[in-house]
Amino acid sequence: MNIPLILFTLLIFPGLIFSFTASLALEYLFRKAVARMQRRMGPSYTGPLGILQPFADFFKLVREKELVVTRYSMPRLAEALLVLGFSSLVVSALYLPLNPYRVVAPFDFFIYIYLCCLVAPLSLILASLSMPGPYTALGVARMLTFITLCEPAYFTSLLIPVVLTRQDGLSYSIYATSTSAYVFWLNPWTLPLMALALVSSLVTLQAKAMLNPFNIPDAEQEIIAGFETEFSGPLLGLARLLHDVDFYVTALSIVYLIMGGPYPYQHSSPQGLLLLAGKFAFVFLASAFIRASTGRLRVEQALSVLGKYSLAPATIGLILATIYTLT
């Protein structure tokens, strides 16, 4: 085991520094794309074309703004939990084939899901509850309601290509699935299943990132900022960073596990890089389009939409994928 290389992947690429930079850059692109779709300017002043705006926001919140606490708050616990959530998302991203020194294990898909769908949301929920308030409690209650549908839907949609992948000694492996996913798009029998997985995962991406029409847990005008109401200064900076990294890792997982990443080409080849960038742009623009063109749904409407367009197609796809692998 090459320890310096492991530390490099963990701390630099595609770990800490890359994930931090990529997620904030993605926030800029997302805000700019949504603004353009709505005939607005978007971030324009900080850095060339406003590209440094999310970085300026983050460092201003963390370095300059004051932390507002009450006698019931536990800000140190909230900080530790947000750091844990951020770290779990970065470590989960190391399982994706973007990592040049990757860990491959049978059933590593479940480690990814555990880190991405359990540790990260629970950290955010517990961090919110560490800074209590009536709006926070309401926001957390909404988030918990959402998570009961959204996370199983995300898990099920990613499970479709994982179940379809049959490789000796590497069952339920992220790497094996990513390298085989493009084959399922070319096979007329598995193409509809992959389409179901893609539709379901795109809907889930909006819900996981709490973007329109699923921006209910932090619904402004209704419950102030929901679970983020009591966050301020450095804590708010961390919470926003966690949100950005969550969006980045979820989008990346869809690109690799469902859309097949750069394969059949390698990451280092121009075709591979182009394919990877194109697929990522597709996921990102689809999300921005939904965000820009929809309004907020009520809680029960959102749950119904999630059930119809995310959980139901993913479940049907998974059942059909299981039948296909058994025959």
Added chain:
Amino acid sequence: MVLTASTIQLDVYHAVVFSAIELLVLAITVYLCYIGLRSKKVRYTGVYLSGEGEEVVSELTPSVGGLYWAFIRQYARRIYKLIFERVQTGSLSDWFYYISSWLGLLVLLSVILSLLYLFAR
């Protein structure tokens, strides 16, 4: 599939331990960076309750029971309606029929499973 030299192949148990160590190292690193970066300014305030003081509510956060009933009433309406209509009719005999049929089913299941266990052993 070709596993290259830049791939660590582990079994799932070692992968869990490996990820846990990575998570720990990264969390400590991020926390130290954050401590070094963060603002030291802290302001203490009262709890924000739409401009009201803290005395307007008995508890600052909802009780566990309150959260449970809010979830059941708002988001699991069908279950709530079923329980409300079938069990809480106000008639003791309805409740007795419901609970006796349910307990009867459980007793029947336990008898069948015990017999199956005895014969299958």
